[in-house]
Amino acid sequence: MRTHAMNQQRPDRRAVLQLGASLFSLAALSASPSRESIRVLTTSRPARAKNVIFLSMFGGPSQLDLFDFKPELQRRSGQSIVHERRTRQMRESVLLGPTHTFRQYGETGQWCSSAFQHLPKHMDKLAVVKSLHTDSFAHGSALLQLNSGQIFQGHPALGAWVNYGLGTKNDELPGFVVMHDPRGGPISGPANWNSGYMPSKYQGTLFRSTGQALLDLEPSPRSFRYGMTQAMQRDQIEALVALNARHLERRGGDPELAARESCYRLAHSMQRSAREALDLGQEDPRTLEMYGFEDSGADHPLALKPAVFGRQCIIARRLVERGVRFVQIYHGGGHQQQSWDAHQGVHENLSIHCPEIDRPIAGLLTDLERTGLLDETLVVWGGEFGRQPVTQLGGDDQSANPNGRDHNPKALTMWLAGAGVLPGSYGETDELGAEAAVDAHHIRDLHATILHMLGLDHNKLRYRHGGLDRKLTTVHPAGVIEGICS
Amino acid sequence: MACGLAAAVGARSPDHAEDLVSFERDVRPILEDSCFECHGPDAEPFRGGLMMDGLGALLTGGDRGPSLVLGDPEKSLLIELVRGEHEELAMPPDDPLSEVAVDVLVRWVEQGAEWPGGSTVTPDRRDVDISRGREWWAFRPVERPTPPVVKDRVLASLVCNDVDRFVYARLDQEGLPAAPREEERRLLRRLYIDLTGVQPSFREVQDYLTDQRADKWTRKIDELLASPRYGERWGRHWLDVVRFAQTNGYERDHEKPYLWRYRDYVIEAFNQDMPYDQFLQEQLAGDELDNTTNDSLIATGFYHLGSWDSEPNDREQALFDGYDDVLRTVSEGLLGVTIGCARCHDHRTDPFRQEDYYSLLSFLRGVEPYRNPEFNLESKMHRLLGDSAFLRRFWEEQRQKRATELEQERERLYSWLMSSYLSTESGAASLGSTPPSDLSEATSAPGREKARELDSLMRRSLSIEDRLELFLIENECEKIKTSFTGDLNWGICVSEVGAEAPLTQVHRRGITRSPGKQVEPQFPLVMCTSDEAALPVITPRGIESTGRRLALARWISSPTHPTTARVFVNRLWQGHFGHGLVRTPNDFGVNGSKPSHPELLDWLAAEFVEGGWSVKALHRMILESAVYRESSNFQDPRAERVDPENLLLWKHDLRRLDAESLRDSMLKASGELNSKTGGRGFFPALEREALAGASRPGMGWELSPEAERNRRSVYAFVKRGLLVPFWSIFDFADPATSQGKRNATTVVSQALTLLNGEFANRLAFAMASSIRAEWQTDREGTVREVYRDVLLREPTESELEFCLDFLVRQAASFEALPLVLTIGQAVPRRVDNGYLRGLPDKALLDGPEEGWHCHRGVWGNGYNMTMEADAERGPALLLDTPRLANGRVQFAMNLSEGCERASFLVRAEEAGNELLGLQIEFDAVQQEVRLLQLKAHEETMILARASCELPALVDREVGVEFYLNELRVWVDHQCVIALDDVALSEVAGHFGVRVVGGAVHLRGLTLQSAGERHDIGLGAVVNPELRALALLCSTLFSLNEFLYVE
Structure with a gap:
């Protein structure tokens, strides 16, 4: 039998137990009651965050050229040092100073580079954590760790954990929504948002920002169903229910069978609710402009107009408004300069990608604040690792780019905003920005912090599998980054 | 808690004076990396009399007195030694600590040397009592119980065989009734789904119902067990356990070529009723057996079924992650225990010491880790099957021939490129137009040289397709030197580094770079009757392998092994009832469930072993019981109250079809099922949205022709990074780890895929198109046919009427749609x-x-x-x-x-x-x-x-x-x-x-x-009657009566 422990003070938390009444996920519980252990959860103080928008910058943006200003690196640019480039591979390398100029903003006096024009207006909302580190130098495993805490496949993503912990607020939309860059998804694709050993209902659902939002929400043009009216579809659902009735009656009203039937009705209403979430016709044109819909963006063959990411951001807000717990937007798709993976030149890379997200993110923060959603929505920005203070030069690769930076899991900058985040700069890297040095935190601590802000205790949020009570933060010690929690 | 593993934990460099040192984060890694080898819990004897197992030990110190003084690094021996301040002794002896690490220790001592968890270094050790552990029900020897007598007359009258005696005696004890026999039609469907994974046809149902022979049930069981469909069904269950997939996973997720032979081997083994002990021996040590066959070599593909990261962050660690993955699969899948938990520390609840984990691992230590495939005569991993002198000659000839062809093609391209480049200033060459046939000038040696020189310049002027073409040919030219498949049969097999395996050492906290005590192959003590019995007899197999795996295989498949047979009969039970007698099929330990019917489990295990490990005989025993034939539609208020989970089997549980049975039954009902067996497998169609989520959409995927796509699900290509949505939506087992039991969820996406998905719609339309009755003249016949094909019965009068109305109504609506x-x-x-x-x-x-x-x-x-x-x-x-x-x-x-x-x-x-x-x-x-x-x-x-x-x-x-x-x-x-x-x-x-x-x-x-x-x-698709009929088919596919096995 499942064991529930719950915090009676938190109405949200109670929703977990009412999963049974929540049709989106109901019968899974009733169908396999024996060992799906839900052990909940609770932190010592009330949480403000109810939703998360995770802006995932695939490829690993260069913290040294965006937020982590290192005058020493600037001063020593061009000098040679011996440096760990990949795990235990020391190499003679050339330091590369920041490729953009920096200045301080707002009351918090936080540094931001000239790569961003609009985001700096919001520096006083951001807690910029400069001292994170992760384990892997490779995209595949680093992305898995960013999402699931582990460098291995088969573990549930953060969004899955959040939905497992808090339950869903709106049956007509999935609780964990993933949008990706039109240039392609991140490396390893769906493995990044799967539910691992948890039931598939917790896995991320790909959501498109135009046209058909969800897979199979509408039939394809190839199907005999294509073009059916709403009335015809409803007629089919009602027929289905009617034809099921005899079976249901014979079986004495089995709740699982009833739940399945409800799924068909929900599927039908989901078409409407998803379409409605995508319909920006209800938005003020000034709002759209705020998200960068009118901007032309960078003049580069690999660049997209800001409206692309802007559209995803505004849809993220609309989804959160409608009760979606966890929205993850991947920015950067495919490989190399299509993503934030700046081996081929960090200046070029940032001049492609920063304009794509600058207005949209600034707009999102303004909009969330304006609508009051920022109080309960945690916005997280960052990639799977940071980048090196040295250039790509100095290996066997003759074509290595003197303006590029390689991956660096030892220093990663991410920022958080909203929902009780304490703004300001947090943590420091060493003087060259090579390694987290002051208040260093493993990415697990960030996971613990995100859960904490949602009112979930990372030590108590567990799922039994393979002989273990599994945790997002794994078996290694992890703790909340108290310094960024207000 | 541990598992998972294990970040490379390195020293951080907090250079801020105010920064608090954390023991776990900063100090422990240094001690583990640099001190514990000689002063840790596994070091024997402790060098210098110092055992660093806690603060107390450090304060007491070793031969030289106290190691540290709290708050005063300058007076602490530990700090002096690591700083190298003593000439005669520096620590660690060979590999001094970095300045950063020393600094961490200094500040740690300064700040009071906090050592959480009390005074002991580690909760990694616990007092594992092996002899008490041997008393745990799963580790006691299987003893054959006598089937009990059922006293209650009603229950006794139901008994068909010994299986029933165990179950009904228990119900009798609790005063619970047993459900009556299931209605015959539903029972037959249950049998078909359970044994073959496909529902019967209407004709098969009718034939059965009209069969008057008294033994028709037994005959049907035998018929289905003899059907090739049986192996496809039960082979799939096994593939879940061994986490079968055909790609590496991770970033590149490349195919493991020819691994499908393993899948075919498994299916065939079930079909042939290969004794289970042999089945295990072939997978674990098919190369070390006395009579090695192609099949037994293919079986050893077992070792390469798991995920493999071609670009690991830490190669050394990845090697052991790979062993761990195999070991967990053996442990959970074959032995039913979670010994993997003991990788980093003693098992928290079960009687496995960390040493037991590494002793078990050492049986596998000679196995070469997976690598990118190279097909040549030397390779034992990607291996030529049926190797012979003739084949070797054939391979070499073929390869030479192909290499020459490729070389010529490349030269031709270079030369032609060269000439085009020289003739046009801009170098706007294109391979689209035909290369000149006379290449005498351009193929001259200086011409070729020049071509290579100008290579990159020219390439830039080529179109993308041409550049790719050239790239592919150049690649193949290079690759053929070491790898060539030709028209030969290859397999993925296990291989070892030689007759001697490398050392196996315990890894502290599971961290490879923190090796401790050396261990030798030994079976987990608690699973052996005595400590002596845990020592294997190992004979190296020539120069190629250690023979260790054969020793392991023989132990696991021995008739006296405590869990092997129990675990397997439990899986078999689960395949017929939805739940095992032990409801945690991969965990028979303390955290798992206890058996609901321990005697029955043992009796089945004993029968299984004594019957020569025949799987089919075991099926018969279960299927001929009355318990298996209980109705799933039985209400009894008392039973509901006393045993709501139906642990005692007072009725049959209602089960949702798993992804494969659902899909295959839809194929069968629609008449589209293609029964072709074996081979690499087919690629289901993926919708645009499903493909787009990858970083290179479609990479490693293909689109198979429609007939191929109508094959049974077990033959679908399994790509770790791109599981087909239809499958995963219906709870396909994630092939990341061994899956003992699938989830059975009910979610909206299931409704969506049945209503709108490509597969469901294509089949519904194909089915509607194949209905033999004429809509215009025989509407009733049309509906009847759909009902028979999908629900295996005639519609009732009211259903008939309802469906006719529905069809007419929907046809009219379709008609009214604009064309x-x-x-x-x-x-x-x-x-x-x-x-x-x-x-x-x-x-x-x-x-x-x-x-x-x-x-x-x-x-x-x-x-x-x-x-x-x-x-x-x-x-x-x-x-x-x-x-x-x-x-x-x-x-x-x-x-x-x-x-x-x-x-x-x-x-x-x-x-x-x-x-x-x-x-x-x-x-x-x-x-x-x-x-x-x-x-x-x-x-x-x-x-x-x-x-x-x-x-x-x-x-x-x-x-x-x-x-x-x-x-x-x-x-x-x-x-x-x-x-x-x-x-x-x-x-x-x-x-x-x-x-x-x-x-x-x-x-x-x-x-x-x-x-x-x-x-x-607009073509045929627009016929409104046909569309309406397809809609009816799709509706019936969504009915609970179809989606569930009763």
Whole structure:
């Protein structure tokens, strides 16, 4: 039998137990009651965050050229040092100073580079954590760790954990929504948002920002169903229910069978609710402009107009408004300069990608604040690792780019905003920005912090599998980054 | 808690004075890396008398006195030694600590040397009591119990065999009733699904029901056990346990070629009723057996079924992660224990010490880790099957031949490139035109040299396709030196480094770089009757392998092994009842469930072993019982209250079909099932949305022909990084780890995929098309046929009436729908080059097939092998006839939501991958209409443009008139473009459609020329009765009666 422990003070938390009444996920519980252990959860103080928008910058943006200003690196640019480039591979390398100029903003006096024009207006909302580190130098495993805490496949993503912990607020939309860059998804694709050993209902659902939002929400043009009216579809659902009735009656009203039937009705209403979430016709044109819909963006063959990411951001807000717990937007798709993976030149890379997200993110923060959603929505920005203070030069690769930076899991900058985040700069890297040095935190601590802000205790949020009570933060010690929690 | 493993934990460098040192984060890694080898808990004896197992030990110190003084690093011996301040002794002796690490220790001592968890270094050790552990029910020897007597007369009267005696005696004890026998038709369906994974046909049901023979049930069991479908069903159960997939997973997720032979081996083993002990021995040590066969070698592919990261962060660690993955699979899958938990520390609850984990691991230590495939005669991993002198000669000849061909081809390309380059200043060479046949000049040696020199320069001038072509040939030229498959049979097999295995050491906290005590192969003590029995007898197998795995295999498959048989009979039980007698099939330990019927479990295990490990005999025993045949539709208030989970089996549980049975039963019901067996497998169609989530959409995927896609699910290609949505939505087992039992969820996406998914819709339509009864003359017959095929019964009168109404109503609605021609983008805009090459043209666009053909169009970009459809010149659907030089085209049009652009071509002529002609583009992003002239190898010219509002799904009447040099475009009866000087000769050409980002809907498409008018039809799909019937089929596929086994 499942064991529930719950915090009676938190109405949200109670929703977990009412999963049974929540049709989106109901019968899974009733169908396999024996060992799906839900052990909940609770932190010592009330949480403000109810939703998360995770802006995932695939490829690993260069913290040294965006937020982590290192005058020493600037001063020593061009000098040679011996440096760990990949795990235990020391190499003679050339330091590369920041490729953009920096200045301080707002009351918090936080540094931001000239790569961003609009985001700096919001520096006083951001807690910029400069001292994170992760384990892997490779995209595949680093992305898995960013999402699931582990460098291995088969573990549930953060969004899955959040939905497992808090339950869903709106049956007509999935609780964990993933949008990706039109240039392609991140490396390893769906493995990044799967539910691992948890039931598939917790896995991320790909959501498109135009046209058909969800897979199979509408039939394809190839199907005999294509073009059916709403009335015809409803007629089919009602027929289905009617034809099921005899079976249901014979079986004495089995709740699982009833739940399945409800799924068909929900599927039908989901078409409407998803379409409605995508319909920006209800938005003020000034709002759209705020998200960068009118901007032309960078003049580069690999660049997209800001409206692309802007559209995803505004849809993220609309989804959160409608009760979606966890929205993850991947920015950067495919490989190399299509993503934030700046081996081929960090200046070029940032001049492609920063304009794509600058207005949209600034707009999102303004909009969330304006609508009051920022109080309960945690916005997280960052990639799977940071980048090196040295250039790509100095290996066997003759074509290595003197303006590029390689991956660096030892220093990663991410920022958080909203929902009780304490703004300001947090943590420091060493003087060259090579390694987290002051208040260093493993990415697990960030996971613990995100859960904490949602009112979930990372030590108590567990799922039994393979002989273990599994945790997002794994078996290694992890703790909340108290310094960024207000 | 541990598992998972294990970040490379390195020393951080907090250089801020105020920064608090954390023991776990900062100090422990240093101690583990540098001190514990000699002073840790596993070091024997502790050097210098110092055991660093806690603060207390440090304060007491070793031979030289206290190691530290709290708060005072300068007076602490530990600090002096690591700083190298003592000439005669520095610590660690060979490899001094970094300054950063020393600094951490200094500040740690300064700050009071906090050591959490009390005074002991580690909770990694606990007092594991092996002899008490041997008393745990699962580790006690299996003893054959006597079947009890059922006293209650009603229950006793139900008993069919000994299985029932155990179950009913227990129900009797609790005073609970047993459900009566299930209705025969449902029972037969249950049997078919359980044994073959496919429901019966209506005819098979009827034949069975009319069969009067008393032993027809037994006969049916034998018939199905003898069917090849049986192995496909039960082989799949096994594949869950061993986490079978055909790719590596992780970033590149490449195929493991020929691994499908393992899948086929498993299916065949079940079909042949291979004794289970042999089945295990072949998988674990098929190469070390006395009589090695091709099959036993293929079986050892077992060792390479798991995920493999081709670019691991830490190779050494990854090696042991790989062993861990295999060890966990053996442990959970074969032994039913979670010994993997002891990788980092003693098992928290079960009697396994960390040493037991590494002793077990040492049986595998000689196994070579997986690597990128190379097919040659030396390779034992990617191995030539049926190796012989003849085959070797054949392989070498074939390879030489192919290598020569490739070499020539490459030289030819180089030479021709060279000559083209030299002849054109710009170097605008293209491989599209034929290379010259006379290459005498260019193939001269200096010419070739020059070609290589100019290589990169020339390459830049090539088109993307040509560059790729060249790249592929060069690659193959290189690869054939070490790897060539030819027309030979290869397999993936286990291989070892030699007759001696490398050392195995305990890894502290599971961290590879923190090796401790050395261990030798030893079976987990607690699973052996005595400590002596845990010592294996190992004989090396020639020079190739250690023989360790054979010793392990013999132990696991020994008749006296405590868990092997129990675990397997439990899996078998689960396959027939939905739950095992132990409900945690992969965990028979303390955290698992205890058996609901321990005696029955033991009795079955004893029968199984004594019966020569025959799996089919075990099936018979279970299936012939009365318990198996209990009704699933039985209500008893007391039983519900006492045993709501039905642990005591007072009824049969209702079960949802798993992904494969559901899909395969749909195929069978629709008459589309293709029973072809074996081989690499087929690739199900993936919708555009499902493909687009990958970083290279389509990479490593293909599209199989429709007949292939109608094969049984077990033959679908399993790609770790891209599980087919239909499968995973219905709870397919994630092949990351051993899966003992699948989830059975109920979620909205299941409804969506059954209602709208490609597979369900295609089958419903195929089924409707194949109904034999004539709708016009025999409506009732039509409905009856659908009912028989899907639900295996006649409809009731009211159902019949209801369905007829439904059909008439829906047919009328379909009839009333506007006749719409829909053309839509069917693949993601950006797609992997390899996938794109394998697609037939017609797969690029959704749309009518009869009377139209698809033109591939121009694909560009090529960034990182990903191709992108050109928005102006991408794929097009061309109308075969009429081809007009002058005339008028008319239609109503609207764009779907998300559609960015729809273009219409007139006078279109195919020229390679280009289309020449005139193109009218409706651009929803710019909200304008443009007229383009498409020319070969030249910039496309925009001849005219006009603004045009194009909201989604709003109809626009479009007319295009073209006569000699004149062209007019009307939108909603307004002339928006009028040109009188189109400088294109008025050749006859196709009408065509292109679409970007969604679909375009056309109504009333007519082409007129010289008084002739052609109405373009929409093909067979639009027959309203057929569509309504397909809708009925799809509805029945969604009914609970179909989705569940009763």
